[in-house]
Amino acid sequence: MTSNQAHLRAVPQPANHNHPQRQKLYLYTENLSLYYAEQAAFMDISLPVCQGKITALIGPSGCGKTSFIQSIIRMHELTPYARIAGKVYKHGQNILDKGLDLVQLRKRIGLIFQRPTPFPFSIRKNFSLPLKEHGMKRHDEIEHMMETALKDVGLWGEVNGRLEHPATTLSGGQQQRLCIARALALRPEALLLDEPCSALDPHSSRAVEELIEGLKERYTLIMVTHNLAQAKRIADLTAFFWLQENAGRLIEYGSTEQIFKNPQHALTQAYVQGRSG
Amino acid sequence: MIPTQFNKTTPWRDKLLATSAWLAAAIVSLFFIWLLSDILWHGIQRLSWDFLTSDPLDAGRSGGIGPIIVSTLLILTICLVVAIPIGLGCAIYLAEYAQQAHPASLRYIRGSLDVLASMPSIVLGLFGSAFFCILLGFGFSILSGGLTLACMVLPLLIRTAEQGLRDVAHEHRTSAAALGLSRYSTLLHIIIPAAAPAIMVGIVLSVGRALAETAALIYTAGYVTRMPESIFDSGRTLSIHIYDLSMNVPGGNSTSYGSALVLIILLLFINISTAWLNEKYFTRKFKHA
Amino acid sequence: MSLLHRDLLLHWVLRIFALLASLIVGLIAIFLIVESFPVLNHVGLLAFFSDASWHPTEQLFNLLPMLWASLMVVVGALILSIPLSLLSALFCEFYAPTRLAVIYRRIIELLAGIPSVIYGFWGLVVLVPIIASIEAPGTSLLAGILVLSFMILPTLTLFAITAFHNISQQQIANSMALGISKAGFICHVILPLARPALLAGTVLQTGRAIGETMALLMVCGNVVQTPSHLFEPMRTLTSNIALEMAYAMDDHRSALFVSGFILLLIVIGLVILSNLLVKEPNDTHTV
Numbered sequence: 003m004t005s006n007q008a009h010l011r012a013v014p015q016p017a018n019h020n021h022p023q024r025q026k027l028y029l030y031t032e033n034l035s036l037y038y039a040e041q042a043a044f045m046d047i048s049l050p051v052c053q054g055k056i057t058a059l060i061g062p063s064g065c066g067k068t069s070f071i072q073s074i075i076r077m078h079e080l081t082p083y084a085r086i087a088g089k090v091y092k093h094g095q096n097i098l099d100k101g102l103d104l105v106q107l108r109k110r111i112g113l114i115f116q117r118p119t120p121f122p123f124s125i126r127k128n129f130s131l132p133l134k135e136h137g138m139k140r141h142d143e144i145e146h147m148m149e150t151a152l153k154d155v156g157l158w159g160e161v162n163g164r165l166e167h168p169a170t171t172l173s174g175g176q177q178q179r180l181c182i183a184r185a186l187a188l189r190p191e192a193l194l195l196d197e198p199c200s201a202l203d204p205h206s207s208r209a210v211e212e213l214i215e216g217l218k219e220r221y222t223l224i225m226v227t228h229n230l231a232q233a234k235r236i237a238d239l240t241a242f243f244w245l246q247e248n249a250g251r252l253i254e255y256g257s258t259e260q261i262f263k264n265p266q267h268a269l270t271q272a273y274v275q276g277r278s279g
Numbered sequence: 280m281i282p283t284q285f286n287k288t289t290p291w292r293d294k295l296l297a298t299s300a301w302l303a304a305a306i307v308s309l310f311f312i313w314l315l316s317d318i319l320w321h322g323i324q325r326l327s328w329d330f331l332t333s334d335p336l337d338a339g340r341s342g343g344i345g346p347i348i349v350s351t352l353l354i355l356t357i358c359l360v361v362a363i364p365i366g367l368g369c370a371i372y373l374a375e376y377a378q379q380a381h382p383a384s385l386r387y388i389r390g391s392l393d394v395l396a397s398m399p400s401i402v403l404g405l406f407g408s409a410f411f412c413i414l415l416g417f418g419f420s421i422l423s424g425g426l427t428l429a430c431m432v433l434p435l436l437i438r439t440a441e442q443g444l445r446d447v448a449h450e451h452r453t454s455a456a457a458l459g460l461s462r463y464s465t466l467l468h469i470i471i472p473a474a475a476p477a478i479m480v481g482i483v484l485s486v487g488r489a490l491a492e493t494a495a496l497i498y499t500a501g502y503v504t505r506m507p508e509s510i511f512d513s514g515r516t517l518s519i520h521i522y523d524l525s526m527n528v529p530g531g532n533s534t535s536y537g538s539a540l541v542l543i544i545l546l547l548f549i550n551i552s553t554a555w556l557n558e559k560y561f562t563r564k565f566k567h568a
Numbered sequence: 569m570s571l572l573h574r575d576l577l578l579h580w581v582l583r584i585f586a587l588l589a590s591l592i593v594g595l596i597a598i599f600l601i602v603e604s605f606p607v608l609n610h611v612g613l614l615a616f617f618s619d620a621s622w623h624p625t626e627q628l629f630n631l632l633p634m635l636w637a638s639l640m641v642v643v644g645a646l647i648l649s650i651p652l653s654l655l656s657a658l659f660c661e662f663y664a665p666t667r668l669a670v671i672y673r674r675i676i677e678l679l680a681g682i683p684s685v686i687y688g689f690w691g692l693v694v695l696v697p698i699i700a701s702i703e704a705p706g707t708s709l710l711a712g713i714l715v716l717s718f719m720i721l722p723t724l725t726l727f728a729i730t731a732f733h734n735i736s737q738q739q740i741a742n743s744m745a746l747g748i749s750k751a752g753f754i755c756h757v758i759l760p761l762a763r764p765a766l767l768a769g770t771v772l773q774t775g776r777a778i779g780e781t782m783a784l785l786m787v788c789g790n791v792v793q794t795p796s797h798l799f800e801p802m803r804t805l806t807s808n809i810a811l812e813m814a815y816a817m818d819d820h821r822s823a824l825f826v827s828g829f830i831l832l833l834i835v836i837g838l839v840i841l842s843n844l845l846v847k848e849p850n851d852t853h854t855v
Contacts, residue, residue, distance in 0.1 A: 108747030368585025399779025
């Protein structure tokens with residue numbers, strides 16, 4: 003364990019945080035590592051996530067950022083040879099525990115993929131399916147939730163009247179906003195976003211980005227992004243990942259301002275100033 | 280009217296589905312074990328080198344199945360000798376020349392092959408007996424049987440071969456054209472070799488299908504149990520032998536079991552070669568793309 | 569010969585081969601019609617549905633009991649095998665641990681390759697005696713249904729597994745991230761999306777079931793009658809041809825060709841139906 007990482011070891015205790023914000027924590031990971039068969043995707047990540055803020059995960063491709071956020075809602079369990087070590091604490095509970103209600107976890111924390119993933123059904127069914135699955139029975143409640151969520155993402159005006167049409171007929175940007183609305187309809191506490199704008203054209207990308215920024219305060223957001231300008235624009239806190247010894251590691255974490263203006267670690271400095279990665 | 284609670288979902292649905300799935304799998308597996316062990320148990324009592332090579336005695340109740348194996352192989356050979364060239368030719372036509380063909384004729388070709396693929400084998404047997412045996416005068420013979428079987432496996436062969444040809448990466452065709460190679464050379468030296476594993480799979484599948492056939496052969500190849508001396512002789516295949524001994528010869532069950540076991544082993548062997556060829560084909564496919 | 573000539577020749581040779589392959593069905597149809605002609609001329613088509621019974625030697629040609637028998641055995645087999653095959657496929661794709669799924673799939677592939685005559689043989693020597701102990705004679709509609717359902721089950725299952733697998737690949741991450749349970753995923757995503765492919769596959773297998781001859785010949789009892797309950801023996805249209813062709817003469821033989829032609833028509837109808845079902849694309853179809 004090098005001296006760079008020494009301060010990260012102490013991170014789980016809020017009082018020892020180095021960053022200026024003494025915010026409430028939504029969740030934090032403790033020495034989280036993920037292995038696919040023998041290959042480590044990431045190792046020893048201890049990252050705090052502050053409530054109501056946007057935390058950006060930056061770093062080059064292959065550093066395990068996507069695997070990391072997916073493991074928070076235990077999506078790695080879909081892969082046969084994946085093995086996880088470490089803990090993830092939310093509201094005092096380790097959500098990696100076997101006995102945890104996975105369905106509830108994924109309701110409380112939503113995941114938005116890089117490429118929009120609407121169901122090949124009608125727009126309406128894209129909402130009613132997960133809502134019914136999570137126990138909502140009344141038709142009027144479902145309609146209301148759908149409308150609220152669509153208004154939240156600014157899609158209501160564009161799709162109202164076309165709710166029976168297949169979701170796949172929407173443009174890329176609209177589809178991605180639909181996916182966000184769909185996750186919001188479940189009334190989550192947090193959203194995980196995996197490079198939500200990278201598969202979109204610049205115009206749609208701006209729209210989605212503004213939407214994400216508007217979700218702050220009400221929701222906790224973790225966003226993986228390759229776009230440093232984007233991170234600077236909307237993220238409150240930033241975590242920098244890098245590949246070391248063949249596994250993704252958390253190199254530095256702090257307020258966005260601090261990471262970009264005053265990076266502590268040499269690697270961070272090189273990356274945010276565009277010299278490597 | 281903002282709902283604050285999501286109701287608990289219904290876990291009994293999940294359990295019911297899971298239990299039913301496991302139950303279904305158990306039923307099917309049990310049936311499989313029952314069937315195979317029964318045949319294995321009774322069949323292995325008759326199996327021996329003698330059984331495989333000697334002539335049948337006492338209407339088949341005892342003795343061996345030598346001539347029957349020979350007839351089976353002869354009929355198979357004729358089937359393949361006829362079906363492979365025609366099937367391959369048709370597959371190449373469909374895969375390579377489809378754009379230049381009239382769309383109506385393409386639809387007709389594909390449609391007729393689809394119908395042929397679903398044709399009841401007894402109807403094919405009717406046709407075979409009227410056409411090959413009577414009209415062309417071949418009579419009850421291995422030749423008639425083989426030709427009828429060729430009609431039967433043709434759709435399967437064409438479908439598999441066409442898929443294999445289509446799967447050959449497009450770059451090969453375009454780079455060959457850019458080098459000024461003729462259609463003929465491209466096909467002969469590049470495309471067909473690349474598709475060869477898939478075509479082999481198609482052939483192997485057709486052999487499996489042909490071996491399993493009975494109804495199409497009863498009225499074309501005949502029933503005779505003698506060792507055939509030419510392809511114009513009548514002969515019976517393993518599947519017909521099983522049928523005849525169990526239905527028409529009291530006490531013939533034992534030989535039926537033995538023949539059934541031989542047939543299953545043969546088919547297993549074919550199944551395994553197909554799987555092995557498939558592996559070989561898929562690794563080649565990835566190297567191409 | 570020049571390169572150009574060679575290519576031209578190749579094109580023509582291939583055209584001829586393709587034509588040959590596609591002519592077979594036409595040829596079959598022609599032969600069936602030609603051979604059916606005599607009896608249709610003497611007796612007329614209506615006789616095949618309205619005569620007193622099937623006694624060809626006495627010029628009675630009612631096919632209906634056998635048509636009903638064929639229909640009943642196929643419907644019975646479908647009722648048994650469709651749920652079993654769907655559940656088997658769900659098992660293989662979603663519930664079985666990987667190793668077990670691979671083994672189970674191999675089992676299904678092997679079952680799919682077993683010849684119908686072996687199923688018939690086994691049905692005759694094992695199933696029929698068991699049924700006979702419940703009610704004689706053992707060779708019956710029930711035996712036919714059981715044997716036929718186990719014959720079409722493997723192919724139906726393999727079809728379903730492929731369909732489920734493809735859809736699952738596309739939709740699983742999406743659905744799991746939304747917290748949709750496995751059963752919910754199966755019932756509301758997989759099954760609706762797989763429906764067109766499953767229907768098409770079922771129609772094809774129905775065609776195969778109707779055409780099945782040997783196994784049913786061996787276990788159904790070969791009495792020409794419309795079965796009124798499960799334990800009665802019966803004879804399907806296909807088995808009839810196989811049985812009587814050996815000694816049929818003149819009108820009798822011609823009548824068998826008529827029944828063969830009817831089978832051909834049914835099969836063509838099913839193929840058309842199946843093609844229509846597959847053409848229906850998913851995205852113009854809001855579920």
